[in-house]
Amino acid sequence: MKTTFVNQEVIAGIGNCYSDEICFEASIKPVRKFPELESSEFQALFHGMKTVFHRAIEAGGYMDNPLFKNDQKTGGYDKQCRVYDREGEPCFRCQSTLVKEMVSSRKMFYCPNCQR
Template sequence: MPELPEMETYKNLLQLKIAGYSIKSVEVNREKSINTSVSEFTKELIENKITQIQRRGKHLIFELASGKQLLLHLMLGGLMYIETDESTISRTKQVILNFGGHRLCFIGLRLGYLHLLTPQEVEAELADLGPEPLQPNFTLQEFERLVDNKRGMLKTTLVDQHFIAGIGNCYSDEICFAAELLPTQTFDTLSGEEIQRLYQSIQNVFQEALRFGGYMEQPLFKDDQLTGGYDEKCKIYDREGEPCVRCGSTIVKKDVSSRKTFFCPNCQI
């Protein structure tokens, strides 16, 4: 599932590729992916423009010139691709926005969605999300306040979008590894120094993942050299059976609350 770095990468690249272009046609191949009738959805979007793209947690918000907004959540397996006549993708496309010379294809929206909403409705939809971990106001002091009286495991708490927005399976493991903490350890057992390490690991892991375009390897468009560059830099996620880059021990995989979790049993304590 795309997490904060993947969605931030999408946001930045899409802002360059589609913002300011008029939507010439709309194709909806799965009506359940949208929240209105196809006719209403199409009528609202044709000859409209996406003026700005924002991200909140794992969501993207496409601001339209009309004042409405498109709220996107890709969920598990979702992705996007910008097609041209010379470059297409052989995947089932649930929704396609045609900008003339290029088409933004939304793929894998059987679990995700692209909803047409007012700004107030978007705000209400996202109201229960936790803080953004890369915003300036997400300080160590704020993190310490958030974890005060927390008792859950690091893994299950970090992926809780009400706790912090944007962390999922991949980066929760990478963050715990960077902090040298077991993902099964509980917050109430952490020392002050370990909490500081965990906070700094969130910052460091996300900054590096953003620099290399996140871990999802599917490019957004032909000749996209950024998206997915972090995959080969993941130190623990999906590395079961490989030697730990820090101590050489074998990385193991364990299900934690039905989530696959990767860690080093030797140097994460």
């Protein structure tokens, strides 16, 4: 799923961070393939997208640079990430240690206990 999510021809706007966060919200491991998913897992992904994007919009998104001078909101979602860039930290749900792997030359963060 990771490589499909970050493909801008499939769904624009989902990059490394959001793809990992969406999969965490849906309790699905990012290396799973879409044809393997059950109907309930697709519903969980859709709900995960809505939840993550709502949080990200409220927090100013996941961007490195401010949009304008004295912009204090842009990039605020970085501090709210549940898995992205949190390798070795405890999972918010189960306290297991979060893992980082590489998939198609991209960083992937997930909880090996919560995401199957």
